[in-house]
Amino acid sequence: MDHRSIGELMTRDVVSVRLDTPFKEIARALADHGVSAVPVLDDGGRPVGVVSEADLLRKAANRSDMSGRTPLPHLEAWERARAEGVVAAEIMYAPAICAQPRWTVVEAARLMAEQHVKRLPVVDETDKLLGIVSRSDLLRVFLRRDSAIHEEISRDILTRTLRLAPSAVTADVEQGQVSLHGAVDDEHTVAVLLRLCGSVDGVVAVSEDLRHPPAATGLTETGLTETGLTETAGRRRAS
Incomplete structure (x- = not known):
């Protein structure tokens, strides 16, 4: 059987940012390209993290509500640090959870479920970015x-x-x-x-x-196994 590989399903023209990309440039990249997340690449073109809309919205949620209708959410220290970040390296979810192009839909779907992520950067043997695969890409097999x-x-x-x-x-x-x-x-x-x-x-x-034929049980019409019949006959001869 021929299963479609992640290399066939992934998006190759990937919008990405660098570790030093400022907050507003990340937001602009998401808006301009109509995507909900971007991989963050190091100088070698390797994914080191992912920044999503949820990561950027954490900054808005961390601000005081001047209306007083909602309390400031409780954040762990690492969450507050990300909420206060100003460049990709400080905001991103890391490390990047990546897939290989030869993987099947099952392998990628299981990793997404286990890691609670919506997309996976796809990398080659040297960990350089080849593409990105999302939940919607995986669902294409059902078309x-x-x-x-x-x-x-x-x-x-x-x-x-x-x-x-x-x-x-x-x-x-x-x-x-x-x-x-x-x-x-x-x-x-x-x-x-x-x-x-x-x-x-x-x-x-x-x-x-x-x-299909019923499984053999070894029972005769009398309900005794063949072994049981042999033993019974032997006892009768002995008597």
Whole structure:
């Protein structure tokens, strides 16, 4: 299966600032380019942090409310230092949480969730900036057409990977939801199918209506195991 990489989804024309970029220039860059955050680069073009709208708004929130309607928020020392910052190095969130261009959507999404960030600078092997990927970029995989999802499941999973006969299992795809129908050899194959189909780019959910032989229990019609029958017969012969 071919998963879209972060290198394919990322934005390459990245708006960035330097460590010594003043507060107002950062705000102007966000407004002029219609972005909500920018990576902060060192002299070697490597991301060392990120400045977002939320970071800039911290300065406004840290000011006294002359109307007296809202109290001054309590800030930790490091938060107050960032709120009082005047250049990117003093305002930014650091270190920068970065991704590699070869990563999959799953890898990037998990890192965003774990680190509670909305975007990831994408860097090469030398940590130089290549692009940036955001939550909205990752969501683009769910714009994939149902026909493309169906083709990948039928060709790569059912035929090439599991080598199932074309008539054995069929997949219906509607709005990214996959429904599997047919018959397989055992319950293990069902679990494998669900896992593989669920990993296809653009799939929202997978359901199945697959028939398979019941698992062997070793019970006879009388309810005794074969071993139990042998032991019983042996006791009868001994008596």
